[in-house]
Each structure stands twice: as C-alpha cells, then as structure tokens.
Amino acid sequence: MSAIYILWLRALKHFVRSKAQIVSSLGQPLLYLLALGFGLGPVFQRAGQGSYIQFMAPGVICMTVLFSATFSGIGLIWDRQFGFLKETLVAPVPRLAVMLGRTLGGATVALLQGLMVLLLCLVVGFRPTSILAVPEALLYMALIAIVFCALGTAIGSRLENMQAFPMVTSFLMMPLYFLSGALYPLQGLPGPMKYVTAANPLAYGVDGVRGALIGTWHFNPGMDIIVLLAVGALFVILGAWSFSRIQA
Amino acid sequence: MIEVEDLACRFGNFEAVKGITFHVAPGEVFAFLGPNGAGKTTTIKMLTTLLRPTRGSIRIDGLDPATHSSDVRRRFGIVFQDPSLDSILTGMENLELHAALYGVPRALRRERIEKLLKQFELWDKRDIATAKYSGGMKRRLEIVRGFLHTPKVLFLDEPTLGLDPQSRHQLWNHVRAVNQAEGVTVFLTTHYMDEAERVAHRIAIVDHGGIVALGTLAELKEQTGTDSLEAAFLKLTGTTVRDETASNADRMRQFMQAWRR
Numbered sequence: 001m002s003a004i005y006i007l008w009l010r011a012l013k014h015f016v017r018s019k020a021q022i023v024s025s026l027g028q029p030l031l032y033l034l035a036l037g038f039g040l041g042p043v044f045q046r047a048g049q050g051s052y053i054q055f056m057a058p059g060v061i062c063m064t065v066l067f068s069a070t071f072s073g074i075g076l077i078w079d080r081q082f083g084f085l086k087e088t089l090v091a092p093v094p095r096l097a098v099m100l101g102r103t104l105g106g107a108t109v110a111l112l113q114g115l116m117v118l119l120l121c122l123v124v125g126f127r128p129t130s131i132l133a134v135p136e137a138l139l140y141m142a143l144i145a146i147v148f149c150a151l152g153t154a155i156g157s158r159l160e161n162m163q164a165f166p167m168v169t170s171f172l173m174m175p176l177y178f179l180s181g182a183l184y185p186l187q188g189l190p191g192p193m194k195y196v197t198a199a200n201p202l203a204y205g206v207d208g209v210r211g212a213l214i215g216t217w218h219f220n221p222g223m224d225i226i227v228l229l230a231v232g233a234l235f236v237i238l239g240a241w242s243f244s245r246i247q248a
Numbered sequence: 249m250i251e252v253e254d255l256a257c258r259f260g261n262f263e264a265v266k267g268i269t270f271h272v273a274p275g276e277v278f279a280f281l282g283p284n285g286a287g288k289t290t291t292i293k294m295l296t297t298l299l300r301p302t303r304g305s306i307r308i309d310g311l312d313p314a315t316h317s318s319d320v321r322r323r324f325g326i327v328f329q330d331p332s333l334d335s336i337l338t339g340m341e342n343l344e345l346h347a348a349l350y351g352v353p354r355a356l357r358r359e360r361i362e363k364l365l366k367q368f369e370l371w372d373k374r375d376i377a378t379a380k381y382s383g384g385m386k387r388r389l390e391i392v393r394g395f396l397h398t399p400k401v402l403f404l405d406e407p408t409l410g411l412d413p414q415s416r417h418q419l420w421n422h423v424r425a426v427n428q429a430e431g432v433t434v435f436l437t438t439h440y441m442d443e444a445e446r447v448a449h450r451i452a453i454v455d456h457g458g459i460v461a462l463g464t465l466a467e468l469k470e471q472t473g474t475d476s477l478e479a480a481f482l483k484l485t486g487t488t489v490r491d492e493t494a495s496n497a498d499r500m501r502q503f504m505q506a507w508r509r
Contacts, residue, residue, distance in 0.1 A: 006348035014336050017377075083332035087393075090296055091349035092321035247299065 003093040004101040011072065011105025015112065022116075025068060029060045029117045033124050036183065049185065057126035058137070058210035059182025062144060065114040066202055069145040070173060072106030073152015073239070077159050080246075089246065099243040103153055103236065107145035114141045128213040140208030143228040147201055150235035157242035180206045186218045201231040249274045249401055249433040250295065255304035257290050264290040266457040267304065272435060272450075274400075277427055279448035280437040281477075283485055287457040288437035289329055292405045295435070296326050309400050322350065325394030329405040331386055335379035339370055339389050342378060343396060350397035364392045368422055384415030388422065395426060402426075404436040408443060416440075420447050441477045451477070455485040 015021070037053045044052035079085040088098045115138070128134065155168060179193070180202040189197065197203050208224035211217040219227075250272040257265040265287040272278040280288045293299035295306060297313040297320055306313055313320040333342050340361070347357045365371040368388045378386060387407055394402055404423070408416040424447055427434050438444055444451050445465055452462040461468055461484050465477060472480040 002348045002351070006345050010334065010337065010345060013341070017336055082335065083328060083330045084334045085332075086298075086328055087332045087334075087346070088349065090298060090321055090326055091346075092318040092351070093349055094318075 001097075003091070003097045004104065007088070007098060007101025008105040008108065011102065011109055015109040022113075025064065025113050026116060026120060028067075029064050030120060030124075032060045032063070033057065033121065037124065053121075053124065053126055054214055055185070055210075055216075056183055057121040058213050059180070059206055061114050061117050061121065061137075061141065062180070062182055062202065062206045062209055063177050064117040065110045065141050065144045065205075066148050066177060067173060068113045069107055069110035069148040070152040070155075070168075072109055073103065073149040073154075074156040074159070074165070074168065075106070076102065076153060076156040076243075077162065081162075085246075095244040096240050099153060099240045100236075103146065103149045103239065106149040106152070107142065110145040110149060111138065111142050114145070129215050133213050133215075136212035137209045140205055140212060140224065140228070143208075143225070143232060144202065144205035147205070147228060147232045147235055150232065150239040153239035154235065154242040157239070157246050176200060176202050179203070181218060182206045201227060204228055249276070249309060250278075250435060251305075251307040252295075253305045255291070255294060255306060256302050257287075257294055257299065258302045264457055265294070265301075268454075268457075268459050270452055270459060270462060272401075272433060274433055275427070275431045277424075277434040277436070277447055277449050279444040279451045280435070280454055281439065281441065281444045281451050281481065282437075282454035283439060286454045286485075288454060289405055290457075291454075292326075292403055292435075292437060296324060296403055297321060322397065323399055324401040324403055325397065325399040326403040327387070327390045327394050327405065327407045329409065331390070333378045333381075333386055333390060333393075336377060338375050338377055339365070339381070340374040342389065343393055346393045346396055352397050360396060360398075361392075364395060367425070368392050382415075384411050384418065387411060387415070387419055391419070391422065391426075395432070398430070399432065401433045401435060404434065406437055406439070408438070408440065416443070423447060441481055445477045453481060453484050460484045 033053070033056070037056055041052040044050075044055065049055065076085060089095075091098070118134070118137070128137075179197050179200050181197060182202075186194075186197055186203065204219060204224040204227040207217060207219045208221065208228070211221060211224070252271070253269050254267045255265060255269070256263065256267045268291070280291065282288055290299065294301045295308065295313065297317045300314060308320045309323050311320050311323070334345070337345065343361050343365075344357070347361070352360070362371065365374055368391065370385060370389055370392065373381065373385065378389060381389065391404070391407070408419055411419065420443065423434060426432055436448070450462065450464055451468060452459045453468070454460065461471055461480070463471065468477060468480045469475060472483045474480045474483055
C-alpha cells in the first residue's frame with residue numbers, strides 16, 4: 001500500500017516540477033480551441049448544430065487526458081532508460097503494486113491537466129450547463145485517464161527504445177482521437193465509420209464528458225460508464241501482465 | 249551468506265555464465281574481477297532475482313531467489329552498474345521512496361537516513377535534486393540507498409565506473425567502513441585490479457563465463473607464480489582486448505543523447 005502511495009506521489013512531484021511540460025501541455029488544446037473552434041464555428045452553426053465551441057470543448061479536454069495518460073504510461077521507458085525502473089523492479093513489493101502506483105499517478109496527472117484545459121475552455125467562452133456538471137465530467141475524465149494510462153503501460157513495457165514513440169502517436173493516438181467524436185457528432189456517420197467509432201473506447205469517454213458538461217448524449221451515461229470500466233479493467237490487467245514480464 | 253552451485257545462464261546460443269560455484273561467508277568482502285563480457289553483471293542479475301538461471305542453484309542467507317524473491321530482495325541492497333536514481337527528486341526524496349518500497353518503519357527511517365547521509369557526506373545536499381549531483385555524489389547516494397534497509401548483503405556492480413580517483417578512493421573507504429561497522433557482506437564486481445586488491449578479502453577471477461581462479465590475494469599470486477594481482481590476472485585471462493557489442497540500453501542512451509542535442 002505504501003509502495004502504491006509513494007509511486008503515486010512521485011508522479012505528482014514530477015508533474016509539479018516540470019513547469020515546461022505544464023505550459024506546453026496547454027498549447028495544443030489552445031490551438032484546437034482557437035483554430036478549429038473559431039475557424040469551423042460558423043460552418044457548424046450554419047449547419048444548424050449550434051455553437052461549435054460548446055460542442056468541441058469537451059472533446060479537447062478528452063484529447064488532453066488521452067495524450068497525457070498514454071504518454072505517462074509509455075513514459076516508463078524513460079525510467080528504464082535512466083535506470084530508475086530497476087530500483088522498483090528489485091524492491092520487495094509485488095510488480096502489481098508498482099504498476100498500480102505508476103498508473104494511478106499518471107492518471108492523476110492526466111486528470112489535473114484535463115482540469116486545467118477545462119478552465120482554459122471557460123476562458124475562451126465555453127459554458128457548461130451548470131457548475132454541478134463539473135464533478136460528473138471529472139468522473140468520466142478519471143476513467144479515460146486510467147484506461148489510457150494502463151494501455152500506455154502495456155505498450156511501454158514492450159518497447160525497448162524511443163524509436164517506436166512517433167509510431168504510437170500516429171497510428172494509435174491520433175486515430176483514437178479523430179475517430180472518437182471529439183470534433184464532430186457521431187450521428188449519421190457512414191457505415192464503416194459507425195462501427196469503428198463504436199469500437200473506440202475514447203468515444204464513450206468523450207460522450208460521457210460532453211453529456212455531463214452540456215447535456216448532449218450520443219450513447220447514454222450507463223453505457224459510457226460500463227464500457228469505460230470494462231475496458232479499464234481489461235487494460236489494467238493487460239498492463240500489469242506486460243509490466244510483470246519486464247526483464248531488467 | 250551467498251551459496252552458488254553450478255550456476256549457468258544461457259541467452260539463445262550464447263552461454264554467458266557456464267556453471268560457476270562459489271561461497272561467500274557472512275561479513276566477507278568478495279570481488280568478481282574480470283574483463284568486459286566475462287559474465288559479471290549476468291551473475292549479479294541472477295543473484296538479485298532479476299534474471300532466472302538456466303541451471304544451478306543459489307542461496308542468499310539460505311533462501312532461493314527464484315522461490316522467495318520478496319524475502320531475498322529484503323535481504324540485499326544493490327548498486328547497479330548504471331545510475332538508477334530519480335534525477336527529478338532530491339536526495340532525501342530518493343531515500344524516502346526507497347524506505348517506503350522496502351517497508352522501513354517510519355520511526356527508524358529519519359534516524360537511519362540522517363546517520364547514513366552524514367556518514368557519506370551528503371547531509372548538506374539532501375534537499376537538492378540529484379540531477380545536480382556530481383558523479384561521485386550520485387554513487388554515494390546509491391550506496392546509502394542500497395544500505396538503507398539494513399540488508400545482509402550489499403551488491404555493487406562496478407560502482408566506480410566513470411569516477412575520478414578521489415571519488416573512487418572515498419567510495420571504497422565508505423564501503424569498508426559500513427562493512428566493518430555493520431558486518432554487511434559485500435559482493436562487488438570490478439575490472440580495476442587495484443580496487444579488488446584493496447577492498448576484497450577474496451577475489452574470483454572470471455572470464456568467458458567461468459571462474460578461472462579464486463582465493464585471497466596471496467593465494468592468487470602463489471597459484472600463478474606472479475608477484476602482483478595484475479600479473480596474475482593477465483596470466484589467467486590473456487592480453488587480448490574484449491569488444492562488447494552495445495546493449496539495447498546503450499544504444500538507446502546514444503540515441504537519446506543525439507536527440508537532446
């Protein structure tokens with residue numbers, strides 16, 4: 001238990017001490033909000049869908065959580081590289097505790113970054129239906145964070161070097177994001193797209209966050225939570241298993 | 249304290265360690281001396297539960313690392329060949345993290361950390377991120393860390409690699425001091441002969457995955473009919489230079505260095 005706590009605390013200390021990371025993590029969401037939000041806004045409005053900023057802000061929050069969580073999961077290869085991983089691998093604690101501590105730490109950081117972007121959204125004009133919507137949205141954001149931090153851990157346990165990093169970004173992260181309904185409504189997509197988006201766990205996270213914040217659902221709250229919990233459990237098991245097989 | 253019988257480890261077609269046998273007594277300082285690629289690090293990895301032997305048996309304080317990994321891990325401390333500190337955390341935080349992982353009781357923690365940090369001349373630097381430590385300070389902190397949970401055995405895998413002579417000298421003084429003060433058994437690997445000569449009670453000369461000679465300094469000289477450890481070493485292992493292929497970790501490090509520039 002104290003092992004999980006101390007590794008969680010370590011992730012938070014890393015986050016608080018890397019000011020550059022905090023600032024740069026706000027850059028991409030801001031670009032999306034301004035360029036797409038205001039750029040595509042008029043088109044969206046003319047199509048009769050209302051305010052685009054209202055629609056896409058939850059998607060941009062989810063993007064932040066997705067990227068932050070996955071990267072901190074995969075980030076274990078930095079620890080491998082700088083040697084710290086070995087310190088945790090020879091410690092007399094189960095690998096599962098080490099993996100859980102790391103995952104909860106990474107997920108907490110991702111959640112904090114998501115919260116920061118939520119505040120940023122408020123600054124550029126996004127308005128949730130009520131202040132009470134925020135805790136509900138945080139629940140979905142936390143689930144997204146755990147799902148993708150565990151997935152990142154599973155991937156990071158298998159990577160031996162950094163070369164594969166851009167591949168993960170372009171063949172996993174970007175498709176997950178663009179096929180999640182973060183930037184456009186999922187209603188009325190052509191056949192194959194409908195199935196691809198329905199198989200994307202992030203789509204349920206985006207739906208949950210958007211539903212909580214502005215009251216528009218594509219699926220429904222129960223289904224979003226069940227899918228995220230199930231996928232989360234699956235990925236935590238997968239991540240723990242992959243992590244336990246790391247050879248120092 | 250360490251009993252090893254016919255220990256072997258094979259990677260594919262390559263047998264890194266070929267059936268070695270040795271015993272280390274409690275409180276002894278025991279050195280593995282050998283050229284690059286002799287199997288020193290592979291042996292340490294097997295002794296410290298990081299690698300499963302292909303053959304043979306290991307007992308650390310009477311326990312088998314394969315079946316009692318947690319109990320064995322509690323009994324040893326290790327300083328790896330490559331640095332393994334968290335560079336963003338301070339010296340103190342690195343030690344607190346270690347203490348939590350090893351379940352050192354909170355009441356004991358502070359007291360022991362303070363005592364060891366003072367002894368290793370790091371107390372004044374305890375609240376500085378270890379990224380700002382010098383090579384010698386990092387190594388000393390790693391030894392303090394490996395020693396924090398009062399292990400029975402301390403493994404040191406080429407701990408002085410890349411240190412200047414002053415830091416090496418100081419480091420070995422500290423290691424001898426803890427060996428004498430707390431009676432901890434020390435198992436070290438090195439390819440510096442002067443170090444083995446200076447700190448070890450007994451030396452095993454290893455090459456090509458086997459032990460080619462084992463004994464005290466005097467015994468080794470007598471066996472080989474030479475007058476220095478260096479002469480004995482070269483007589484036993486030859487004078488050809490060993491080229492090691494870069495490991496994955498090495499290559500990744502090079503890649504990162506290029507990338508950061």
